[in-house]
Amino acid sequence: MSDPSDALASAKAAADRIVKLKRLNACLTPIKELRKSLAVQASTAHPSGVLYGMPVAVKDNICTLEYTTSCGSKILEGYRSPYEATAVAKLKAAGALIAGKTNCDEFGMGSSTEHSAYGRSFHPFDKTRVPGGSSGGSAALVASGAVPAALGSETGGSVRQPASLCGVVGIKPTYGRVSRYGIVAYASSLDQAGPFATTVADTALLLEAMWGHDPCDSTSIPSEPEPVLARLEEGVAGLRVGVVEELTDVEGIQPAVRAAVDSARNLFEKAGAEVDTVSVPSVEYGLSAYYIIAPAEASSNLARYDGVRYGLRAPAAEVATMNALTREAGFGAEVKRRIMLGTYALSAGYYDAYYGQAQRVRTLIIRDFSRAYERFDVLLAPTSPTTAFELGAKTSDPLAMYLSDVCTIPTNLTGATAISVPAGLDAAGLPIGVQVLAPALGEAVLLRAARSLEAGFAFTARPTLGEAA
Amino acid sequence: MSVTHDEVRRIARLAELEVSEDALPLLAEQMSRILEYVAQINSVPASEAVKPFVPGPDAVRFRADEVKPAPLAFGPAELAPAFRDGFFLVPKLGQFEQEEG
Numbered sequence: 001m002s003d004p005s006d007a008l009a010s011a012k013a014a015a016d017r018i019v020k021l022k023r024l025n026a027c028l029t030p031i032k033e034l035r036k037s038l039a040v041q042a043s044t045a046h047p048s049g050v051l052y053g054m055p056v057a058v059k060d061n062i063c064t065l066e067y068t069t070s071c072g073s074k075i076l077e078g079y080r081s082p083y084e085a086t087a088v089a090k091l092k093a094a095g096a097l098i099a100g101k102t103n104c105d106e107f108g109m110g111s112s113t114e115h116s117a118y119g120r121s122f123h124p125f126d127k128t129r130v131p132g133g134s135s136g137g138s139a140a141l142v143a144s145g146a147v148p149a150a151l152g153s154e155t156g157g158s159v160r161q162p163a164s165l166c167g168v169v170g171i172k173p174t175y176g177r178v179s180r181y182g183i184v185a186y187a188s189s190l191d192q193a194g195p196f197a198t199t200v201a202d203t204a205l206l207l208e209a210m211w212g213h214d215p216c217d218s219t220s221i222p223s224e225p226e227p228v229l230a231r232l233e234e235g236v237a238g239l240r241v242g243v244v245e246e247l248t249d250v251e252g253i254q255p256a257v258r259a260a261v262d263s264a265r266n267l268f269e270k271a272g273a274e275v276d277t278v279s280v281p282s283v284e285y286g287l288s289a290y291y292i293i294a295p296a297e298a299s300s301n302l303a304r305y306d307g308v309r310y311g312l313r314a315p316a317a318e319v320a321t322m323n324a325l326t327r328e329a330g331f332g333a334e335v336k337r338r339i340m341l342g343t344y345a346l347s348a349g350y351y352d353a354y355y356g357q358a359q360r361v362r363t364l365i366i367r368d369f370s371r372a373y374e375r376f377d378v379l380l381a382p383t384s385p386t387t388a389f390e391l392g393a394k395t396s397d398p399l400a401m402y403l404s405d406v407c408t409i410p411t412n413l414t415g416a417t418a419i420s421v422p423a424g425l426d427a428a429g430l431p432i433g434v435q436v437l438a439p440a441l442g443e444a445v446l447l448r449a450a451r452s453l454e455a456g457f458a459f460t461a462r463p464t465l466g467e468a469a
Numbered sequence: 470m471s472v473t474h475d476e477v478r479r480i481a482r483l484a485e486l487e488v489s490e491d492a493l494p495l496l497a498e499q500m501s502r503i504l505e506y507v508a509q510i511n512s513v514p515a516s517e518a519v520k521p522f523v524p525g526p527d528a529v530r531f532r533a534d535e536v537k538p539a540p541l542a543f544g545p546a547e548l549a550p551a552f553r554d555g556f557f558l559v560p561k562l563g564q565f566e567q568e569e570g
Contacts, residue, residue, distance in 0.1 A: 189524030318563035359521035
């Protein structure tokens with residue numbers, strides 16, 4: 001595609017598909033605004049870019065100039081950012097068209113996209129189930145074919161888990177590879193943006209367009225990443241693959257998910273990889289460490305929503321009351337719960353037992369993964385212990401919801417990279433995902449291994465537009 | 470690990486959240502369950518003594534000290550709930566003003 005009329009047609013078709021899939025509640029942008037912006041973008045997009053004319057939907061916690069950025073929260077309802085995220089700017093520079101903002105759990109805090117102030121999103125294969133979260137809107141739009149790709153963000157698995165539940169590919173890049181500038185902070189030592197697509201190749205294409213050093217993000221890695229797309233088809237012959245015992249035998253794992261990991265293991269072996277099991281003992285503490293560290297950072301990051309500089313303000317005669325009433329009215333229950341937990345973990349008398357110990361556990365997890373990578377090039381594990389669960393099944397039990405992230409969280413704690421690849425359907429016809437993990441900066445080998453699995457699984461299940469949810 | 474209602478009230482004040490009395494029992498129960506679960510990190514064997522992970526870059530990387538235009542599409546006046554003559558407007562500071570008075 002190199003003609004503006006082609007880009008315009010692509011934009012119009014994407015908008016039409018998003019309208020058709022309105023019942024998924026995956027896109028938060030009003031359709032008139034979406035059509036108008038896409039038309040403008042199509043006429044001004046860079047024709048020489050590798051993504052020219054590709055509609056890419058963007059999670060609502062990533063700042064864009066074209067649309068509001070509410071983070072799925074009432075406290076930022078109608079908020080327009082005065083700047084855009086570097087990742088978004090890079091996608092646009094490559095010719096992509098930003099196709100609206102996608103629904104998400106408020107500030108990225110959730111695993112089902114049921115914790116949004118703008119209503120829950122629905123699974124594209126089954127309207128009684130969740131699409132996963134927190135980037136559930138992005139995953140649902142890609143899975144249903146509304147857009148070829150979307151941008152999400154991860155703090156504890158919010159790209160890979162919904163990718164797994166919806167049957168698409170989703171990658172969490174190495175911490176610092178994709179700029180966090182313009183990605184609304186939840187837990188800054190863990191946050192990282194990542195793309196969704198239906199193929200590993202498209203995921204790699206987006207990644208190459210959006211990553212690289214950014215002086216606006218002090219944690220951005222200063223070296224330039226090595227190309228990954230050109231090496232996708234190099235195969236896995238001789239590659240050493242370790243199956244992580246603790247994640248594969250995790251409590252509550254659905255038998256079909258466990259079987260999919262075995263299938264992935266067989267596919268790797270058939271393709272010439274050397275596969276063995278590996279123990280990463282400290283991952284059993286990962287979930288606990290995460291649910292101390294992430295809320296602790298959130299309690300600090302979300303202190304900025306005080307009704308003074310931007311966002312909601314509740315009327316009050318005195319400033320401290322105004323702060324508290326604004327936050328009480330603007331934040332949803334899950335966000336408040338995590339702020340409370342984080343404040344508790346950081347408070348006098350509890351700091352060392354919770355936050356300090358959690359950071360020690362984080363060091364242990366990093367050490368154990370480093371040892372595993374001395375023996376193996378990549379690791380294999382389920383992405384989520386189960387396929388998509390029913391709407392409302394876990395909303396009244398926060399701990400049960402948190403356990404959905406048990407397999408993805410360790411990668412966020414280590415700052416490494418991992419990708420979820422569709423691996424088939426369970427007996428209910430719901431997608432299963434398996435994840436490949438690689439050390440920090442290991443995206444080239446990660447994507448090569450993921451491409452090999454993709455070819456082996458040959459997953460093609462998609463809801464048609466008329467049938468989706 | 471059991472979190473009392475008084476502790477929830479204290480944490481809510483620290484977090485600048487206005488938690489209603491009706492919401493206290495459920496929040497205390499949920500926080501207790503979650504804190505009980507995450508406390509398992511304290512069962513890591515003492516032989517595994519390691520230093521806490523410190524987030525952030527190993528060293529601060531300085532940029533050139535250059536004045537550059539702020540890359541903003543619009544200024545704070547467009548975003549603030551109340552803004553006048555270059556200042557954010559807030560309600561009275563309450564106890565602080567009384568102390569000064």
